[in-house]
Amino acid sequence: MNALFQCTHVMGLLMDRQIINAQVSPKYKVMVAMLHEELDVAKVLFDEQLSMAEKLGYMPVDKFMPPVAGTLLWIHKLRQRITTPVETFRIVEDPIMETPEAQHVFVKYEEMLDYLAQLEEKVFSEWVSQVADKCRVNLNRTLVVRDDTSILQLNFDDEVRHKGLDYHLQGLVSILREVSYLKNLGKEDIPEEALDLYQRNEDIRLWIGNLNLAIKWYNGIRSHCTPVEFDLILDEIEEIDEKVAKVQETLNWNSDDLILHVNVFSTDVWVHVKKIRDLVEHLYDRMAKIQANSVRISSIMNTWGATPLINRKDGKKEALVSLEDRKERVQKSGNSGSVVSDSDN
Structure with a gap:
């Protein structure tokens, strides 16, 4: 339908020619009827969307979009769907523009724009x-938390929950996504707190x-070590726990030291966090090698247990024990596996 209305706009001065005008003018009634139908469809889509939101508890939007920006994009698309043909038709110079049918089109159009504007304002506000x-609550969280089993968790974000049209944002990730899409949509009046958070997106x-x-x-x-293994590395675990406790007690996502300047990490905080990461990485690599070696050793020992080192000649019970090839058999059995050491890296 947009192509039809754009065609009338492109024709321009050609409509001043009587022959062409006589052919086109009668079609304006059809175009008015099409506009009425399109506005009715838009209103039905609008009502269905609100009905689905009330039924589901949230506004159904593109699954790849965050809820607020997704809703605003849906409103924008519906607005564009009715705006392009109506505004193109508005510039037509023809007596039909003064008819009640044509005037009713513009009344319905303005009403539909009001509905969309009200919904947009409600969702965004x-x-x-x-x-x-x-932002304040989540940025004041500590960087990490520990549960009852001493398992660590990053303390940055919770899930996003929807409650009707009241988008109850629990975490910062959702806010970051909303701001990114809202900026792409050209939305103004985004709160300063959200913009400040978005500016720190890459740093965070x-x-x-x-x-x-x-x-x-x-x-x-902690999850994969046996009690015996854990006792052997207890001193190193306690050293790591001490540094983690300092992070929990002194740092949050809004700490001044966490704000990066000129893309360079703040020295004190970065050294502290990097120290934890390096200690844990070194210990994790060692434990992975130890556990891999333990599994390999068990496999080798099982092989030895299943295969005798010395047999009787020709496998006969009455034959003597064969000792001539004992060194070769022992060496072959010993080379059936190997273990990983730090020097292998």
């Missing part, structure tokens, strides 16, 4: 009213990456 508090990503590595290795050690 509710999000704005929560962002500042969500680097911190999360390093902390996640340390946490993954640390939890792997």
Whole structure:
């Protein structure tokens, strides 16, 4: 339909020619009817979307979009769907523009724009009213937390929950995604707290990456070590725990030292976190080699237990024990496996 209305716009001065005007003018009634139908379809889509939001508890949008930006994009697309043909038709110079049918098109169009504007304002204002508090609460969290089993977790974000049109943001990741998409949509009046967080996006990503590595290795050690193995590395675990405790007690995501300047890590904090990561990485690599060697040794011993080193000649019970090839058999059995050492790297 857009192509049809754009065609009338392109024709321009050709409409001043009587022959062409006589052919085109009667079609304007059809175009008015098409506009009425298109506006009715837009209203049906709008009502269905609100009905689905009430039923599901959240506004259904593209699954790859965050909830607020996704809703605003849906509103933008629906607005564009009706705006292009109506605004193109508005510049037509023809007596039909003064008819009640044509005037009713513009009335329905303005009403639809009002509905979309009200929904857009509602969704965006509710999000704005929560962002500042969500940023403050989440940025004041400690970097890591420890559960009852001493397992570490990154303390940055929770899941995003929807409650009707009230987008209850629990974490910072959702806010970062919203700001990214809202900026692409050209949305203004984004809260300063959200913009400040977005400016630190890449810096925070680097911190999360390093902390996640340390946490993954640390939890792997605690989860996969046997009690005997854990007792052997207890002193090193306690050293790591002491440094982790300092991070929990003194640092949060809003600490001045965590803000990076000119893409360079703040020395004190970065050295402290890097020290934890390096200690955990070194211990994790050692334990992985030890456990791999233990499995390999058990496999070799099982092989020895299943295969005798010395046999009787020709496998006959009445034959004497064969000793001539004993060195070769022992050497062959001993070379059936190997273990990993630090010097192998």
